[in-house]
Amino acid sequence: MPRVLIADSLSPAAVDIFRQRGIDVDIKTGLSKEDLIAVIGDYDGLVVRSDTKPNKDVIAAAKNLKVIGRAGIGVDNIDIPAATAAGVVVMNTPFGNSITTAEHAIAMMFALARQLPAADASTQAGKWEKNRFMGVELYAKTLGLIGAGNIGGIVADRALGLKMKVVAYDPFLSEERAVEMGVEKVELEELLARADIITLHTPLTDKTRNILSAENLAKTKKGVMIVNCARGGLVDEVALRAGLESGHIGAAGFDVFSVEPAKENVLFGAPNFVATPHLGASTNEAQENVALQVAEQISDYLLTGAVTNALNSPSVTAEEAPRLKPYVAVAEKLGALAGQMVDFGIKAVDIAFEGEVAKLNVKPLSAAALAGVLRPMLAEINMVSAPAVAKERGIVVSESRQEDSPVYESLVRITVTTEKGKRSFAGSVIAGGPRIVEVKGMDLDAPFLPRMLYVNNLDKPGFIGALGGMLGEAGVNIATFNLGRIDAGDDAIALVGVDQAPDDKLLAKIQALPHVKEVRALRF
Template sequence: MPKVLVSDKLSETAVRVFKERGVDVDYEPTLGKDKEKLLSVIGDYDGLAVRSATKAMAPVIEAGKKLKVIGRAGIGVDNIDIPAATAAGVVVMNTPYGNAITTAEHAIAMMFSMVRLIPQANASTHQGKWEKSAFMGTEVYGKTLGVIGCGNIGSIVADRAVGLKMRVVAYDPFLTEERAIKLGVEKADLDTLLSRADIVTVHTPLTDQTRNILSRNNLSKLKKGAFVINCARGGLLDEEALKDMLDEGHIAGAALDVFETEPATDHPLFGNPKVVATPHLGASTKEAQENVAIQIAEQMADYLVRGAVSNSLNSPSVTAEEAPRLKPFIALAEKLGAFAGQLTRTGLKKIEVIYEGDISELNLKPLTASAVAGVLKPMLSEVNIVNAPVIARERGVSIAETVRDDADAYDSIIRLKITSETQTRTVSGTLFGGAPRIVEIKGVDMEASFSPHMLYTTNEDKPGFIGALGRALGEAGMNIGTFNLGREDSGGGAIALVAVDEPISDDLLEKVRALPHVTQATALAF
């Protein structure tokens, strides 16, 4: 019988679920705070169920010699070393939808508390004062709410705001016009949202693209007297800039449930009468905690007893028999998706995956899910091959799968076609010696391996471009690993895909974009 350790405070309903499904369980809700004790006992367990207190980092994973799965009751997995788990063959699961409603409700509650000055009025009244004139609030009726990130939680917030008769403007690169109409919101770019919103609430994961999305520059674009809410992740908001703009009166108030450094026991915004602050309570309701506890117990038990994988952040949903043959194709599909996703800046409408040749005989569902996950992951770091199709559908993105028995030049090939609001982009790949390779981009034949750090450019096919690009990289001290080229025809459009040894800085990227004949330049990471 597999054995699971519950090392954080989960609803005890989870214990019952584990036992009902044939899993032995030890419920030790304070053990996760004792790092040394956790290290001493983890070797006895097949599974570890946690919330946020337990730090399942590399030493714990290394000590867990029998460990097969780590389950996070909730969304965020900052306390789990996913690369270490992957290297050790440990599946990492979370429950991405268990606390969506309660987090959205908290954002709405924070909005009312902020604009009606409820915490301040409450404190004053408890002190025996009766200061009606000191707490003049603001109505939300008829106001414009700007929702940054209109996925699972953001769409619930938007729905509640529409019910309050607010005008809702949403910014989300993956939100289609059709989905926006269904939600009753207006889709807009970020600058438009910031210029029009009376209240801004952010509901995105923390990724390289979303980090500091409410920067000093973006906060300055808000109209004077606007309000700001962050119940998503610390790091999305420039807290120092927010303080300055509150002091200057440019921003009227802020409601924060999350902070860049947590626990936030000492913060420059604490004590500010314009700020409502709570200690990361977004998921803190009885219903949400019960839901995520039951879900993680069900998922972990299903994996340990039957081998079923769901809501995994690092493992494909495939059977043991299929895994060896599918594994390299899963890697190819995900990398093709990541390539296209990093180049897509406007709203996605459709993702089509075309399989040609021998690959058409395989179980294609995990391959398509891997491709979709690759497309979405640059903006949504918590996406995985299990939840990627659901997330795509939530944003109104259609997914199509086409199978062709014959392949023109290869035994097997995957073609990925991305349709956005402004263009259609294609990229194709195959396996060479079991390793993923790109063989076509936008109809241009080329052969290129994937590397951790790459530069993608499109340019006019003119003499001197290759030398100018190489010189720019050389002057920046950037070592070139491979340099792959392709073109439509002589003097037409051309593509360069360059593998380099280090990440490309923003300054270097701007220099490349300024080179003669360059029409696009994007830094890629795989």
Template sequence: MTIKVLIGDSLAPGAIDIFKARGIEVDVKVGLSQPELAEIIGEYDGLAVRSACKPNADVIAAATKLKVIGRAGIGVDNVDIPAATKKGVVVMNTPFGNAVTTAEHAIAMLFAAARQIPAASARTQNGEWPKKDYVGTELFSKTLGLIGAGNIGSLVAERARGIKMKVIAFDPFLTEERAVELGIEKVELDALLARADAITLHTPLTDQTRNILSRENLEKTKKGVIIVNCARGGLVDEEALKDLLDNGHVSAAALDVFETEPAKEHPLFGTPGFIATPHLGASTVEAQDNVAFQVAEQMADYLLTGAVTNALNMPSISAEEAPRLKPFAELAEKLGEFAGQVSTEGFDAVEIDYEGDVCELNRKPLTSAALAGILRASMKDVNMVSAPSILKDRGIDLKETTVEESATYESLIRIKVRVDGKWRTVSGSIVNGQARIVAVKEMTLDAKFRPFILFINNTDKPGFIGGLGSVLGDAGINIATFNLGREEEGGDAIAMIGIDQDIPKETMDKINALSQVRYAKVLRF
């Protein structure tokens, strides 16, 4: 079956070559409106974009085959990630492909603002010699405040320290150990505003970061501060920034991004001390090629091998991990399907235990697979991508545990769901390369997964097997496998009967009417 990818924005031609070299069919259709994109997206398994193409909820809803959206760049504001997650579409970006380029642009803007190079250049080339009008600010020994110290922020810090600036940073996710490693000081936002001689922003636009340099916060800064934003529009109150440039509180500002783009007209334009570039942070030949090649490789890897790199809504799975994880992911998903089908009346907690060698693997994808299986019994169109967010939205507790050694198996996965305060438990392992059910309700057995399994919880009393066999025989239901487990003689017991076809309701009624049967259900895998 042919895999098809749509490239919805201009990418380096080498990206197309990467897809084609790996046997993936590629269409390039740039400049589509959202309705136009929605009309054709159903044909494609993958969508590669930069920032102009905007796959919104309507586009994603129409994407019946879509498995992955790849953003050639860092910001994914143009992609409706919640809609993609609910649809089960992996969203990837390329956080490292243009990091150096963006960091260098921020440093260039900082120098340009400190020395007012663009204005001085324009007037000099206009025949003036305005030497006395441009007494700049030396950056040596000054304090640079970073809002965001992730990948790009850390590169800016490294370069700022290279010119002997002191660097402080506000970032809730920055650990003290990482700050020491970077040679910077971690501070709260108010302390950064009060101490920084220059502030650069390196954070995505979220509900928490929107307008982080509000009028109130800009007014808390040191008089003469320099503001640089090469991250995302919307982080700075642009109207307040103009007012503070006009009154001299902010000495200079340099923006590469704006709240509304393209910003062809803006109140800041022409303001003394203000520098603007048209979203050039990632615009170098090297960066454009890097992100295009990287997103093509990532998307191809996922579509062909299941490897997940730089995903924003799913755990990463390396190409080396994927083959080793695959059997355990299938086991986890099937165990989840078992647990979900015997808990359709509702559950409020899930526990997943890993024992043995499986503990050494990347377990996040396994947990996602198990949750997909659990939820699939009561929901359609749920997969590894959407399952964790659905579970969270429902307020269902999730707990994971690991035990480095398993008493019986090299690896074991146990899934427990809590229904009305009681736990329903199923365990499985890989035996001779096959996924097997090895315990239910802590009663041991050894059962293969089959498309149809008749699961029965019964009392261990004579006549059960004969009575059940008669009912199935009378209905023409063929038994493929038969596995039993029990707590003790005459006590609680289970039966797992692999059957070749589904069982009609009238036959199930007869099975449930057997005196030894407490619970019976056909499970479908």
């Protein structure tokens, strides 16, 4: 009988599902890291919310662990690379608490606009300071959405119902989808300049960390109100405190903080600041939804091998898995390459299959490729949610098959169309492993390594030596070096596997080399 540990508070309905399906379940909440390490080896499944943190040490001790289920969407408390290396599937429930979280953001907007917490405290203290609390209407104000996905879209819908004007910044939002939502798509600079209220609805990634930096906060309208019910770390908290004290920021409402539990924070005590203890998903309805979903998903996986809403494993049946596994790997990694190579709004993604792979069930492969494309900006995307998220953002996804492949036994090609044009990448399975075989129409043969450097340059003498010397001076060791070119003196690319990640300073130096067109640091 499989055993599951519930390590955070969960609706009793989840326990009932586990037991009805013949799974042994224990509830042990509030465990320290050491206590969790001591017991985790006895369990096949682990259920967490945001408090328990299955890091690499916990996963290393989990010798029998097969699946971690997150009751909710955010998985920044789970060490997904460590879980993947250990063969542990990580699942979340991406849609169970969307309405609840969106409603909390709207509630924060009202609280800030009418100073409700301070007015409540003053009134209950017997002060009756009616003239002190002069609020503002939300009607006709401009709401700036940073992130227009599932939750952001619900906030936009509610704000439009309040007769607000909504502008949205989201690299994945198409013009067509923006029109459908009733919002105006803008760049971040314009949003900062126009918004009376800014609310964030984006995951925390390398690209979104401190998206409201000190510099960007300074670009906002005087008196702007800022709401963050998404993820701590999206706003520079020190800079926000300074803005509240100076009066440039009119008010701020946070449900999430850079360090949680937030027993103390630089924002606490700031003027016109409202805080709640990560209550975004805390309604009876949301708790019930995510509890039921995570229990069903983990039960299905442990009893039948079915994978749903997995962030590190394809959704395939047990019968299909052996044949699809190598192609899933190349599709997802190739998608990750494509996603890291585009900076503009994605309009379309085409996934083409040639040769033997075209005869298989390619739907999981397309989902893996799409998840790879979207993941650089949407860290919590997975194979199940990727198609829905793409549709939500108006991204056209197409799939094609060709049973003949002129060079390779099987080939996967991903073409991404952005507002600036198209970029195409091809990969194959060679000697059992995924390989990059074409970039920008240039043939090459490169393995996917955890850290890579991409350089597009003109094929001129001395470039390789200059690049190698520059990497050596920076202490970056070269693991692999693969080249492709159109013709002598023409367009060329280098894909370099490196043991240390190149920093921004080194990338800028490489970009400054003669004949270099583009430089990117890649991670897989």
